[in-house]
Amino acid sequence: MFTICELGERAQRARVQLAKCETGVKTAALLAVADAIEEHRAEIVAANALDLRAGRENNMSAQLLDRLSLDESRIQGMAKGVRDVAKEEDPVGRVRWGAVRPNGLRIEKVTVPLGVVGIIFEARPNVCSDAAALCVMSGNACILRGGKEAINSNMAIARIMRDALEKAGLPADCVQLVEDTSRESAAQMMALTGLIDVLIPRGGAGLIRAVVENARVPVIETGAGVCHIYVDESADIDMAADIVYNAKTSRPSVCNAAECLLVHKNIAHSALPAIAARLAEKDVEIRGDALTCSILPSAKPATPEDWGMEFGGYILSAAVVEDIDAALEHINRYSTKHSEAIITESYQSSERFLREVDSAAVYVNASTRFTDGGEFGFGAEIGISTQKLHARGPLGLVNLVSEKYIIRGEGQTRC
Amino acid sequence: MFTICELGERAQRARVQLAKCETGVKTAALLAVADAIEEHRAEIVAANALDLRAGRENNMSAQLLDRLSLDESRIQGMAKGVRDVAKEEDPVGRVRWGAVRPNGLRIEKVTVPLGVVGIIFEARPNVCSDAAALCVMSGNACILRGGKEAINSNMAIARIMRDALEKAGLPADCVQLVEDTSRESAAQMMALTGLIDVLIPRGGAGLIRAVVENARVPVIETGAGVCHIYVDESADIDMAADIVYNAKTSRPSVCNAAECLLVHKNIAHSALPAIAARLAEKDVEIRGDALTCSILPSAKPATPEDWGMEFGGYILSAAVVEDIDAALEHINRYSTKHSEAIITESYQSSERFLREVDSAAVYVNASTRFTDGGEFGFGAEIGISTQKLHARGPLGLVNLVSEKYIIRGEGQTRC
Numbered sequence: 166m167f168t169i170c171e172l173g174e175r176a177q178r179a180r181v182q183l184a185k186c187e188t189g190v191k192t193a194a195l196l197a198v199a200d201a202i203e204e205h206r207a208e209i210v211a212a213n214a215l216d217l218r219a220g221r222e223n224n225m226s227a228q229l230l231d232r233l234s235l236d237e238s239r240i241q242g243m244a245k246g247v248r249d250v251a252k253e254e255d256p257v258g259r260v261r262w263g264a265v266r267p268n269g270l271r272i273e274k275v276t277v278p279l280g281v282v283g284i285i286f287e288a289r290p291n292v293c294s295d296a297a298a299l300c301v302m303s304g305n306a307c308i309l310r311g312g313k314e315a316i317n318s319n320m321a322i323a324r325i326m327r328d329a330l331e332k333a334g335l336p337a338d339c340v341q342l343v344e345d346t347s348r349e350s351a352a353q354m355m356a357l358t359g360l361i362d363v364l365i366p367r368g369g370a371g372l373i374r375a376v377v378e379n380a381r382v383p384v385i386e387t388g389a390g391v392c393h394i395y396v397d398e399s400a401d402i403d404m405a406a407d408i409v410y411n412a413k414t415s416r417p418s419v420c421n422a423a424e425c426l427l428v429h430k431n432i433a434h435s436a437l438p439a440i441a442a443r444l445a446e447k448d449v450e451i452r453g454d455a456l457t458c459s460i461l462p463s464a465k466p467a468t469p470e471d472w473g474m475e476f477g478g479y480i481l482s483a484a485v486v487e488d489i490d491a492a493l494e495h496i497n498r499y500s501t502k503h504s505e506a507i508i509t510e511s512y513q514s515s516e517r518f519l520r521e522v523d524s525a526a527v528y529v530n531a532s533t534r535f536t537d538g539g540e541f542g543f544g545a546e547i548g549i550s551t552q553k554l555h556a557r558g559p560l561g562l563v564n565l566v567s568e569k570y571i572i573r574g575e576g577q578t579r580c
Numbered sequence: 581m582f583t584i585c586e587l588g589e590r591a592q593r594a595r596v597q598l599a600k601c602e603t604g605v606k607t608a609a610l611l612a613v614a615d616a617i618e619e620h621r622a623e624i625v626a627a628n629a630l631d632l633r634a635g636r637e638n639n640m641s642a643q644l645l646d647r648l649s650l651d652e653s654r655i656q657g658m659a660k661g662v663r664d665v666a667k668e669e670d671p672v673g674r675v676r677w678g679a680v681r682p683n684g685l686r687i688e689k690v691t692v693p694l695g696v697v698g699i700i701f702e703a704r705p706n707v708c709s710d711a712a713a714l715c716v717m718s719g720n721a722c723i724l725r726g727g728k729e730a731i732n733s734n735m736a737i738a739r740i741m742r743d744a745l746e747k748a749g750l751p752a753d754c755v756q757l758v759e760d761t762s763r764e765s766a767a768q769m770m771a772l773t774g775l776i777d778v779l780i781p782r783g784g785a786g787l788i789r790a791v792v793e794n795a796r797v798p799v800i801e802t803g804a805g806v807c808h809i810y811v812d813e814s815a816d817i818d819m820a821a822d823i824v825y826n827a828k829t830s831r832p833s834v835c836n837a838a839e840c841l842l843v844h845k846n847i848a849h850s851a852l853p854a855i856a857a858r859l860a861e862k863d864v865e866i867r868g869d870a871l872t873c874s875i876l877p878s879a880k881p882a883t884p885e886d887w888g889m890e891f892g893g894y895i896l897s898a899a900v901v902e903d904i905d906a907a908l909e910h911i912n913r914y915s916t917k918h919s920e921a922i923i924t925e926s927y928q929s930s931e932r933f934l935r936e937v938d939s940a941a942v943y944v945n946a947s948t949r950f951t952d953g954g955e956f957g958f959g960a961e962i963g964i965s966t967q968k969l970h971a972r973g974p975l976g977l978v979n980l981v982s983e984k985y986i987i988r989g990e991g992q993t994r995c
Contacts, residue, residue, distance in 0.1 A: 181912075181936075184935075184938075185935070185936070264956075264957055266955070266956075266957060270946055270950060272956060274973075277938070279968050279969075280938070280968065358792065358793075362968050363969060377796060378796055381793055383798075383799075383967060383968070383969045385969070401991070404990075404991040407991060407993055408991065408993055410993075411993035411994060412993075415993070415994055415995075497596075515988070519986045519988075520599075521596075521599075523599075523692070523695070524984065525984055525985060526985040526986075526987060527984060527985070527986050527987070528987045528988075528989065529987070529988045529989060530988070530990050530991055530992075531685055531987055531988075531989030531990075531991070531992040531993075532993045532994050534993070534994040535685060535987065535992070535994055536985075540681070540994065541681075541687060541985070542679055542681060552798060553694050553695065553777050553778070553798070553982035554778060554798045554800070554969055554970040554982070555970040557982055557983055557984060557985075558689075558984070558985050567968035567969070567972055568972055569938075569939065569940055569941065569942060569972060569973070570940065570941040570942070570956070570972075570973050571934045571941075571942050571943075572941060572942070572943045572944070572946055572950065573934075573943075573944045573945070573946075574943065574944060574945045574946030575819075575946075576816070576819040576822060576823065576945055576946070577945075577946040577947065577950070578822055578823055578825075578826035578827075578830070578946075578949070579830055579947050579949040579950055580830075
């Protein structure tokens with residue numbers, strides 16, 4: 166087993182080779198990876214069975230066991246994901262700007278790979294192949310560190326991908342898995358200045374916070390989503406109920422699900438019961454402020470911790486607000502700057518909300534669940550960035566690059 | 581005197597107001613700032629005199645005293661700098677991408693301010709007005725922390741700018757100065773998660789390293805420049821001598837000055853003496869490897885620390901290399917990824933160098949000294965980014981923004 170530092174050095178050597186590859190080589194290698202995943206599906210299922218057995222022995226919840234589980238159809242989904250990335254346009258080598266300066270210097274700004282991307286993830290083993298495909302296609306070597314629950318699955322998938330990359334003429338070290346799943350290995354990745362160019366955490370709020378607090382290498386924060394929906398005085402109540410229902414219940418565990426409902430006081434008496442009736446279809450628990458509880462007898466009183474909480478399940482916090490200013494203040498205080506929506510028929514309210522909410526995605530009359538690379542038309546994504554540097558929102562292939570200036574002259578010197 | 585945390589909270593309130601301002605308001609406010617700087621020049625000169633006296637008492641070097649000193653013409657230069665920024669195009673509110681999705685959602689990606697920008701600087705007091713102007717024009721509140729040597733000058737400049745901004749209808753807290761110049765105040769800024777959106781260190785390698793090692797808030801690294809020039813086998817020797825002379829001696833203290841010369845072994849016997857002869861005009865000390873010293877009797881032997889060293893003065897390290905591969909290896913090992921140049925008449929060498937050197941700016945047959953916002957045609961800059969996230973190379977107004985997605989619908993929900 167290599168140390169994290171050795172993995173970093175190997176990745177740095179691999180990224181130099183990978184950066185020289187033409188698009189066709191990367192595409193062919195990824196198609197070979199997809200084929201290999203399908204061919205070796207029995208091996209993946211067997212490795213996954215070890216993880217599932219360990220999970221059951223450790224009393225893992227049914228929901229987590231389901232996330233961990235890989236069957237034939239999920240493995241085919243992984244292969245398809247890799248093929249989809251292979252079909253996308255190469256994000257490297259695009260000329261984003263160019264000029265001939267008065268002194269004759271010819272300057273171009275071109276996209277280049279980031280270098281070595283570290284990914285710390287907690288979720289499903291398919292992140293392994295998804296993230297590796299995006300990194301390889303964007304010319305980046307990657308170092309993947311998953312959780313211990315999925316270590317056997319991840320090791321099998323990584324081994325299969327590495328073999329396929331090598332057969333296709335790329336260095337196997339374009340994709341490396343950290344086999345040590347201790348806290349120390351994550352901490353070491355966070356400190357690997359000079360060897361990891363960017364670290365992307367994919368997981369719950371605790372992981373994101375740990376990375377942001379401790380990382381010395383540059384980080385792209387992803388995923389923590391405390392999304393708000395504000396139902397304005399002028400809202401169409403049926404639309405509001407549909408959107409809140411969709412945003413809360415269509416997939417409550419994901420980061421673009423709604424966690425908090427804010428309702429203008431002048432519409433609260435009609436809107437809250439209508440929304441609550443829809444949410445009752447899925448037994449959503451509402452944790453409300455005093456006014457909400459007075460309107461909805463079924464609501465439980467919210468505690469201070471419920472504001473800004475990512476419930477990840479069938480729970481929604483709710484508050485009645487004085488006006489749009491109070492809604493904006495609440496959002497700018499508790500939001501993780503992921504996705505927020507206003508439901509309104511007022512032009513003025515819609516424009517104010519779009520302008521003044523400081524989040525990656527701001528919606529008028531639509532569900533927050535649309536914040537997603539596929540839904541935006543960008544293809545596969547490695548996460549949703551909630552930070553302001555580099556890239557915001559769905560992180561696709563085009564965001565996994567940096568740029569450099571290349572300048573051609575014939576002896577120019579500066580006065 | 582406010583605590584750093586209070587400064588952060590005040591800046592957050594100010595940025596909300598500033599983000600709502602139209603371009604005309606920001607332009608008018610900056611023009612008023614420029615006028616105020618000129619009107620109050622006597623006040624600035626008087627404050628500067630206190631710093632100069634303290635500097636002399638502390639035996640500050642003549643070079644540093646010169647940097648610190650503000651006279652009428654330098655103050656006019658500061659005012660002109662602010663006016664130049666006011667004339668630039670507003671980087672906020674540009675629509676960078678848009679689409680109507682098949683489900684009717686209308687998505688736009690628009691530029692927005694970063695929020696609150698922290699700037700820790702060591703250099704001249706004019707950084708105060710330059711940085712503040714760039715931040716205000718890009719809609720960002722800024723928290724400036726200069727060195728203790730310039731504290732009186734910085735306080736005078738900040739006070740004058742704040743008064744002018746307030747009279748022009750912007751919150752004075754758009755620009756705040758940290759008056760505590762202890763190490764602790766810098767450390768507190770680095771930890772101000774949630775209140776400082778981006779921290780930009782402007783100064784020497786020690787400052788940059790401290791920020792990168794310790795900051796929890798997102799950072800844009802700037803400035804550390806260990807720039808290399810590689811003289812290829814096929815180089816025009818006169819051109820090589822001109823470019824090395826220019827890159828080393830035209831302003832040796834800046835980050836785009838050359839620090840290391842690499843020469844192909846087949847041209848070393850003719851190129852090194854020619855280059856050394858030019859450098860001798862400015863008494864440049866050459867610290868060479870064994871082969872360089874055998875060719876140039878005047879060269880001193882380089883120590884291992886000389887490779888990768890930012891001399892900042894009239895010293896140049898020099899090595900003879902086997903071939904372009906050895907040059908690339910040396911550069912990728914010791915460079916700070918700022919600016920590197922190749923001098924060559926070979927098409928193949930030029931293309932390899934451009935492709936394989938992983939630096940912000942890569943030159944063929946031109947001086948590294950051109951890496952500069954003005955020289956690239958970008959206008960004023962807040963520094964030269966040497967990192968791969970967010971922005972690389974000269975950081976101008978257009979790099980001081982983030983973006984967000986705004987999405988307009990009519991009730992869409994996700995399947």
